[in-house]
Amino acid sequence: xxxxxxxxxxxxxxxxxxxxxxxxxxxxxxxxxxxxxxxxxxxxxxxxxxxxxxxxxxxxxxxxxxxxxxxxxxxxxxxxxxxxxxxxxxxxxxxxxxxxxxxxxxxxxxxxxxxxxxxxxxxxxxxxxxxxxxxxxxxxxxxxxxxxxxxxxxxxxxxxxxxxxxxxxxxxxxxxxxxxxxxxxxxxxxxxxxxxxxxxxxxxxxxxxxxxxxxxxxxxxxxxxxxxxxxxxxx
Amino acid sequence: xxxxxxxxxxxxxxxxxxxxxxxxxxxxxxxxxxxxxxxxxxxxxxxxxxxxxxxxxxxxxxxxxxxxxxxxxxxxxxxxxxxxxxxxxxxxxxxxxxxxxxxxxxxxxxxxxxxxxxxxxxxxxxxxxxxxxxxxxxxxxxxxxxxxxxxxxxxxxxxxxxxxxxxxxxxxxxxxxxxxxxxxxxxxxxxxxxxxxxxxxxxxxxxxxxxxxxxxxxxxxxxxxxxxxxxxxxxxxxxxxxxxxxxxxxxxxxxxxxxxxxxxxxxxxxxxxxxxxxxxxxxxxxxxx
Numbered sequence: 001x002x003x004x005x006x007x008x009x010x011x012x013x014x015x016x017x018x019x020x021x022x023x024x025x026x027x028x029x030x031x032x033x034x035x036x037x038x039x040x041x042x043x044x045x046x047x048x049x050x051x052x053x054x055x056x057x058x059x060x061x062x063x064x065x066x067x068x069x070x071x072x073x074x075x076x077x078x079x080x081x082x083x084x085x086x087x088x089x090x091x092x093x094x095x096x097x098x099x100x101x102x103x104x105x106x107x108x109x110x111x112x113x114x115x116x117x118x119x120x121x122x123x124x125x126x127x128x129x130x131x132x133x134x135x136x137x138x139x140x141x142x143x144x145x146x147x148x149x150x151x152x153x154x155x156x157x158x159x160x161x162x163x164x165x166x167x168x169x170x171x172x173x174x175x176x177x178x179x180x181x182x183x184x185x186x187x188x189x190x191x192x193x194x195x196x197x198x199x200x201x202x203x204x205x206x207x208x209x210x211x212x213x214x215x216x217x218x219x220x221x222x223x224x225x226x227x228x229x230x231x232x233x234x235x
Numbered sequence: 236x237x238x239x240x241x242x243x244x245x246x247x248x249x250x251x252x253x254x255x256x257x258x259x260x261x262x263x264x265x266x267x268x269x270x271x272x273x274x275x276x277x278x279x280x281x282x283x284x285x286x287x288x289x290x291x292x293x294x295x296x297x298x299x300x301x302x303x304x305x306x307x308x309x310x311x312x313x314x315x316x317x318x319x320x321x322x323x324x325x326x327x328x329x330x331x332x333x334x335x336x337x338x339x340x341x342x343x344x345x346x347x348x349x350x351x352x353x354x355x356x357x358x359x360x361x362x363x364x365x366x367x368x369x370x371x372x373x374x375x376x377x378x379x380x381x382x383x384x385x386x387x388x389x390x391x392x393x394x395x396x397x398x399x400x401x402x403x404x405x406x407x408x409x410x411x412x413x414x415x416x417x418x419x420x421x422x423x424x425x426x427x428x429x430x431x432x433x434x435x436x437x438x439x440x441x442x443x444x445x446x447x448x449x450x451x452x453x454x455x456x457x458x459x460x461x462x463x464x465x466x467x468x469x470x471x472x473x474x475x476x477x478x479x480x481x482x483x484x485x486x487x488x489x490x491x492x493x494x495x496x497x498x499x500x501x502x503x504x505x506x507x508x509x510x511x512x513x514x515x516x517x518x519x520x521x522x523x524x
Contacts, residue, residue, distance in 0.1 A: 050410055074416030086411040088404055099404050103416035105397075149416065 001026050001184040002047070002153055007056035009046040016042040018208040019056065024153065024201070029175075029185035031195040031216060034205035040188040041083050043205070044157045047186075048080045049073045060153065075103050077152035081159055085142040089131025093122055096130050096141055100148025107148055115144035118174050136167030143174060153184045160191040172197035196220065241368040243490045244483060249375040251482020252382040253437050257455045258462035258474040259385060260433030266469030267406040267426045270319055271327065273334040275434055275459065276452025277341035282307050282435025283442035283451065284345055287356045296359035300439040304432050311431025312424045320423065338452075345449040353446035356439075378440050385433055386475055393471075398425055406469065461505045467518025476516060480504075 002024040010016040016039045024030045034040055045051045047058060049070035058066045065073055088096050097115055101107035116123040119140040125133060130141055139159055146154060156175065160168045168191065175198050179185045189195045195202070195216070202219035204212040212219055261275045282303050289299035318337040322329050360373040393399035398421075404412040405422045413419060438452070462481055466473020481501055488500030508515065 048414060050413060069418070070413040071416040071418045074414070080414050082411065082414060086408055086414075088407045088411065090407055091403070095400070099400060099412075099415045099417075102397075102401065145415075 001061060002186065003057075003059040004047070005057050005059075007043075007046065007058065008054040009042055009051060010054065011042075011051070015054070016208050017046065020205070020208065020210055022203050022210060022213065024184050024186045026152070026182050026184040027179075028201045029179050029187065029199050030201040030203065031187045031189055031199035032203045032205055033189065033192075033195060033219075035190070037207070038205040039208040040205060041157055042208075044080055044082070044155050044188055047073075047155060048078060071103065074149055077150070078155070079146040079149045079151035079153070080155040081139075081142045081146045081157065083157040083161065085135075085138045087130040087133075087138050087141050087145070089129065091130055092127050093125050093130055093133070093141055094127060096145050097122075097148050100145035101150075103149055111148050111150070115147055118147070118177065119144050135162050136164065136170070139163060139167065139171060140174070143171070143178075147178065151183060153186065154178060155186045155188070157188045158190065159187070160189060160194045165193075168194050169197070192220065239490065242370065243486050245369045245371050245375070247483030247486035248479055249371075249378055249482070250486060251479035252378045253441050253478075254455065254458055254462055254481050255382050255475045255478025256385060256433055256437035256440075258459040258466070258478050259382075259389065259471060260430035260437075261456070261459045262463050262466070262469060262471065262474040263389065263433070264426055264430040265463065267402055268319075268423060269327070269330075270315075271331050271334060271460075272430070273331065273456060274314060274318070274337040274341060275430065276454075276456030277338050277345075278307050278311060278431040278434035278452075279438035279441075279455055280345060280447070280449060280452035281310065281341065282438030283356070283447040284349055284438075284449075285435075286439040286442060287349075287354055287447060290356055296356070296443065300436070303439055304435045307431045307435035308428040311427035314431075315423050315427040320420075338456075342449045342452075349449065351448060351450075353448045355446050356442045358443045360443075374440070374444055378444075381436060381440060382475065382478075385436060386471065389429060389433070389471060392429065398422075402426060458501060461501055464505055464515055465508050467515025470515065470517040473515055473517030480516075 004023065005021050007017050007020040008015060020039070020043065022032070032040055032043060046053050049068060053066050056066070057064055060076055060078065065076060088099065097112065098107060101111055121137060122141060122144055125137065130138065133141060143159070159171050163171065172194055175185060175187070185198065187195065187198055199216040202214065202216040203210055204219060212222065257275065257279055260278070261272060264270055264272045264275070285303035285306055286296070286299045289302055290296055314337055318333050319330060322333060358374055360377060362373040364371050364373065364376070393403055401412065401417045401422055402425060404415060404417060458481065462474060462477035465481060466477030481504065484500055484504055485497045489497040
């Protein structure tokens with residue numbers, strides 16, 4: 001589904017990704033792990049076109065999308081649940097969902113049914129301002145909003161951030177149900193618990209390069225991750 | 236003295252209406268794109284001059300104003316394309332300097348075409364309506380009505396159209412808006428076109444009352460920035476209300492204290508608002524969540 005080769009990207013004079021390669025397939029949910037500043041968020045931003053790639057290629061089902069605008073990538077089926085949720089706080093829950101379906105014109109009833117089926121709480125909060133929701137509810141809204149564009153590839157950037165363990169479990173459950181419908185998942189996450197609940201395929205990033213790539217269960221048990229990532233964690 | 240108050244208020248509201256129109260366009264562009272568009276005064280000035288040129292060529296005033304507004308809308312899009320988009324990710328200071336450069340260039344171009352001699356557009360309406368308390372010219376009424384109409388039109392676009400939804404989303408969170416597949420060039424063009432149109436309307440209407448000249452936009456745009464702070468940056472209501480308050484305050488200061496203090500009055504209010512309510516009268520204080 002998604003194939004990345006030799007990807008370089010960064011901000012101003014700072015290069016964050018130094019020739020990264022990885023691939024994501026539907027039915028094989030992938031987690032990208034790594035400490036802070038390893039380049040995880042940059043990866044999400046460059047795949048969705050928020051920042052340009054300096055070198056390398058990004059392919060979606062074989063098609064080179066490296067130079068496409070964000071809008072064109074959304075139209076081809078890439079959606080991101082961004083770090084920090086980034087819901088439209090001044091707008092209602094329903095308006096947020098409507099914006100999620102922006103590339104298709106207006107959402108139809110099925111889109112809303114899918115979103116509300118996955119997260120019934122959003123139906124209750126439908127006409128509330130998104131900024132007034134709790135952190136967990138905002139995360140669900142961000143996920144539901146991403147689904148409204150009917151993605152084939154769903155990227156999630158640290159969805160567990162700032163959430164209580166119960167809410168993390170709800171997110172994992174929802175992502176697994178989305179993956180079952182054939183959507184390819186690329187999860188970027190520091191939270192091992194969430195990664196274990198979702199991923200089958202794991203990639204470890206260290207300062208902008210891939211240092212391990214394989215089955216999630218093996219990677220998470222291996223010394224590669226213990227050294228490069230867990231060792232640097234606070235606890 | 237006090238028997239003149241109703242008349243002063245009417246004059247203040249008429250003056251404030253043009254401030255409100257200019258500020259509405261400025262606040263739209265700043266609120267959505269975070270661009271401090273100092274060249275906004277030149278949309279206003281060119282709106283007046285194109286109307287002038289068309290009227291001089293024999294066109295009816297209202298038709299001339301309409302054509303002028305359409306021209307300035309296109310120019311707004313062009314200014315964005317040439318002046319701001321190439322430095323999209325630059326810091327605010329660069330955007331401001333770029334805006335000042337555009338402002339100066341446009342003034343110079345106008346000077347090359349029309350010279351510095353002030354000109355007047357023949358007023359399309361000359362009637363005066365007299366009441367026991369005050370007199371108001373038909374043109375003043377048109378100016379006030381056009382503020383209401385412009386506000387209504389902008390509100391409708393923003394709140395009742397798909398484009399408006401995209402514009403509001405961009406204003407709240409540009410990255411998230413891009414992730415929804417909203418096309419930034421489209422939003423930018425629409426925002427600049429709308430903002431520029433508001434400036435052009437103000438310029439054409441004011442040009443029918445006061446002389447026009449190439450640097451006429453400098454002062455109103457500074458006043459409009461005062462209005463922005465007064466009303467709350469990015470707030471449409473704030474732009475209208477702030478504009479009217481500023482207009483009334485200026486006229487009252489000129490009428491009851493001294494006309495030389497008119498502008499000082501405006502900036503004194505600005506300082507007062509910044510001290511008491513820094514987010515503006517209609518602004519919402521920013522809260523990190």
